[in-house]
Amino acid sequence: MNYEEELKRLNEYQREAVLDESDACIVNANVGSGKTTVLISKILYLHHAKNVSYRNMIVLTFTNKAANEIKERLTGADSGVQAEDLEGFGTFHSVALHFLKNRLPVEKMGYTRDFLVIEPEEELDIALHIIQEEKLSIKYKNRLKKRLEQAMAVRTEEQMKPGYKDDLFRLVQLLREEKIRQNKMSFLDLLQNVNDLLDDSGTEPKWIIIDEVQDSDSLQLDFIDKLKRDGTRLFAVGDPNQVIYSWRGSTLNVVYALKHKYAARELSLPVNYRSSSSILEAARCFLQNGGSLTGVREPGSKIVVKNQYNPFNEACYLADKIQELHSAGVPYKEIAIFYRLQNQSQIFEDVFQKNGIPYEVSLKKTIRDIPVLNWVIKLLRFSVNPNDLSSGIYVLSNQDYGERIREKEAAKLVRGQSEKQSGLLADMQEFAARCAGIQSVDELYDYFGFDRYIKPTAATYREDKESIRTLLDIIIAYGKEKQMTFLEGLTDFLNSSALYGVNILQKDISSSTDSVKLMTLHASKGLEFSHVFITGVNYGLIPLQTKGMEEEEEERRLFFVGITRAKDYLELSYYTNPEHYRAMAGESRYIRMIPPRLIRDDAVRTTEVSLQELKKQIQAARAEGEKAEAGSGNPEAGNRMMENQETKNQETKNQEAIQRENIRRVSHKKYGIGTVLREDEMMIEAEFENYGMKEFMKAFSELEYL
DNA sequence: ACATGTTAAATTTTT
DNA sequence: TTTAACATGT
Structure with missing residues (x-):
């Protein structure tokens, strides 16, 4: 078929990886270096040139999206491929499921062949039920899902982190038994069980091929190890610079570990085809695992760094900017906005909605x-x-x-x-x-x-x-x-x-619809856009305040992933007033890590956004909030009634003073009632009884005149 | 049963 | 900084 043509299109590094003959080979694939292309070519090459049947290959990915992409590209390149030939192609979990359903003696563990796979939520329900039936004492039930997740990965009580003194470990055991009784396996069980049973199976794939190996956790590495027999060969592709899920359990240094375990040959794909050379040069500042990252493109436009007053201002600015880009011919779908935390998307959604900008948010809601x-x-x-x-x-x-x-x-x-x-x-x-x-x-x-x-x-x-x-x-x-x-x-x-x-919200992000994409830096992995805006690059937010060195390094890789999504235009912004307790005013040190000659520093234009307009909108939003609260009773009013006689007298005295001297009084959610000391167009200064003098920006303070 | 003080945790997410 | 569960007191 046309695999030979495909080979001709590859660069020398890619071709070397495809033609490699070693028993085990790890390919260090840099961002945008054609990793998937190499993977597909390798599979086609093995099949057509080396006569390896698809049925003798196990091809593992982490997401269904990646698995589907490989299968689609394969059937597109080779029309002879049958669906059943690709049973060993899929995510770690789906391949494990296939083994458990078809090849392994699940009866040994107390399951029957028609067992069900359950979602974490259902497992949680079962756990709650057990807690009630067995009258277990479990602390912090609202955090049970997270606590269970950690405890489930461990097999003996000794290995458990010293947590709260409660029955969590007993719950884990009872849950395990209950799942067998109900014939159900969780996602974790799929891998644990397949690893326990694989020892006595006769499966011997000729090739194991793995995409994005750097994300593997210990269970997945175990699975690979159990699958790999003497005659099995290994081909894995990954990028140590894109490890952003180690908090989820992926092992650090997977590439290194595999290399030593299987005496693997290490190759690399250094050429990035995606980004302009300015963007690549900035990205290079965040590389930690050595390796050379070379580009082939022109310098392109400089990286823009903007200082914004607050998220609302930025959202307004971006709405304008996006309209401008769109009328200049940039399709919406080539524009993406990244942020560090999920809840940062809200303000963009609100403003874009109002401005009629089509957008999609990557948010998984069940x-x-x-x-x-x-x-x-x-x-x-x-x-x-x-x-x-x-x-x-x-x-x-x-x-x-x-x-x-x-x-x-x-x-x-x-x-x-x-x-x-x-x-x-x-x-x-x-x-x-x-x-x-x-x-x-x-x-x-x-x-x-x-x-x-x-x-x-x-x-x-x-x-x-x-x-x-x-x-x-x-x-x-x-x-x-x-x-x-x-x-x-x-x-x-x-x-x-x-x-x-069932997705009631239909919020699934799709690359085909022409809309601006809003997502976290994590969700951006694997995607690319012509124009990328990374927002909130503030001290304390990017990088997020971290505990140790390892976490900081991961934050740096996360930022690296973010900037390398951009093909032509990259804009970074930070807030003067970030409105988030973890974030502090001022730019992140990551911005200072980029050489100034690559940057075009744009001055703030805060005052250009009409403060009057802001105020109006905030008041409208507040009014809506109050409408919702009305009827449910205002607890603050009740508190005020409880105040003793003395303060009531004080109150009336103050009222008189107000009438005499025409003093303005305001009320504040937290500080209570205060007297206005000074006031102008933008600022208001007031004194509160127990808090002293406070200064507010009129547009943003939640002050009410009395 | 309710009121008040103390303490820990908060983020990123695929299967 | 803010929230809510836990802990202790009336």
Whole structure:
């Protein structure tokens, strides 16, 4: 086929990697050096020139996206490829799953072949259930997911970090047993189990090929080791300069470790085709693992560094800038904005929405991230299965939705030990008997009368209602598609992991739609854009305040990943007023690490953005917030009523003074009531009783005149 | 049951 | 800096 043509298009380094004959080979692939191209060419070369069947290859990636890309490019280049030839191609987890389902004796571990794979959320549910049944004492339940994750990776209690004194380790053991009883495996179990069972299997792949090896954790390295027999050859591609997930457990120095373990030959791909040479030169300042990074492109435009007053100002500026770029012919989809923390996206979303700029945010939200749907799911779970007591208690004792009763009372009610009545409980308990006739969303909605259980005053009221309807719609459609009765369909939906795959928000980022992309630096890995804006390059934010040396190095690699996404234009910005407790005013030292000759320093234009306009918008936002709070009662008002006689007298005296001298008074959320000392267009200075003199910027302070 | 003081933690995310 | 769980006191 055309693999020979493909070979001709490669540069000398790439060709050397493809033609390499050694038993084990690690390719140090720099950013933008054609890593995937080499991988595909290698596979085609092995198949066509070396007669290695696809079935004798195991090709491992970390994400489904990468796996799909490889499979697509392969079928595109070689029309003879059959789907079943590629069973050994996929993510670590999916290949592990394939082995467990088809080749390994899972019965030895107490599983049957039709075991289910569960999402972390479902595992958490099982854990919560066990805590309740066994009356375990677990501290910091709100952080249970994270704590479990850490504890699960460990096999004996001694290895566990000295944490809180509670039953966490017992929970881990009970959870393990319970999962076997329910015939379910978590993502972690897939790898752990496959590693335990692989010893006695007869699988012997001829080649193991790995993409992005630098991200491997110890379980994944173990998996590779178990798969690799004497006759198996190894080809791995990765970049030590792009390790940004070591906090998630990926081993540092994977390349080094593999090289020594398998006496691997080390090659490198030094040529970057992506970025202009200015951008590459800046990127070089952040390289830590040696290696030469060479470019082939022209210098291009200088890197722009901008000082912005605050995130809101920046969002306004970017909105203008993007419109300007767009009318100059740059498609929206070639523009990306990166930031360090997820919640930094909000302000851009708000402003872009208002300015009609199409955008997409890379944010993974599941049903459970929407509080009302989380509640509805538990409600349905209990309705379908009245033995699921923990769900029932949750539904009744939730403080935002439902009847909002106390947890202890709810527990009594659910167990039938209370004389009190609950309409919602009765509806749930009678559901199985009375639901048969339900056909439509409306009927299901009305059965429970959801309107009664959402606070009409809540800011999210309309949204909540809509979310519930969307979910019910999906459920009804699901049952119909599967040609099940309503109850069967609902039960199946609740039990299937399809539940968590359902993306109500449809926020999946796609490269094809023409919109500006907003994402964290982490999410930017593997992508490229013509214009990249990295925002909030402040002291304390990029790099994020870190504990040790290793973390700092990872932050540096993260910044490296960020800047190397840019093809033609890179802009860095930092805030004077970052509005985040970790971030401090002033530029990050990373900006100072870039040679000044590469930088075009743009002066701030803060005053150009109309402060009046800002003020108006902030007031509008605040008014909206207050509307939402109204009705739920204002706790501050209550506090003020409680104040003793003395302060009341003081109050009236002050009132008189105000009338005499025309003094203006203001109220502040935190500082209480104060007297205005000085005031001009922009600033306001006030004195507060217990806090002394404070100065505010009018546009941003949440002051109210009295 | 409620009120107040103390303490730890907060980030990045794929399967 | 802010939040919420835990801890202790009435």
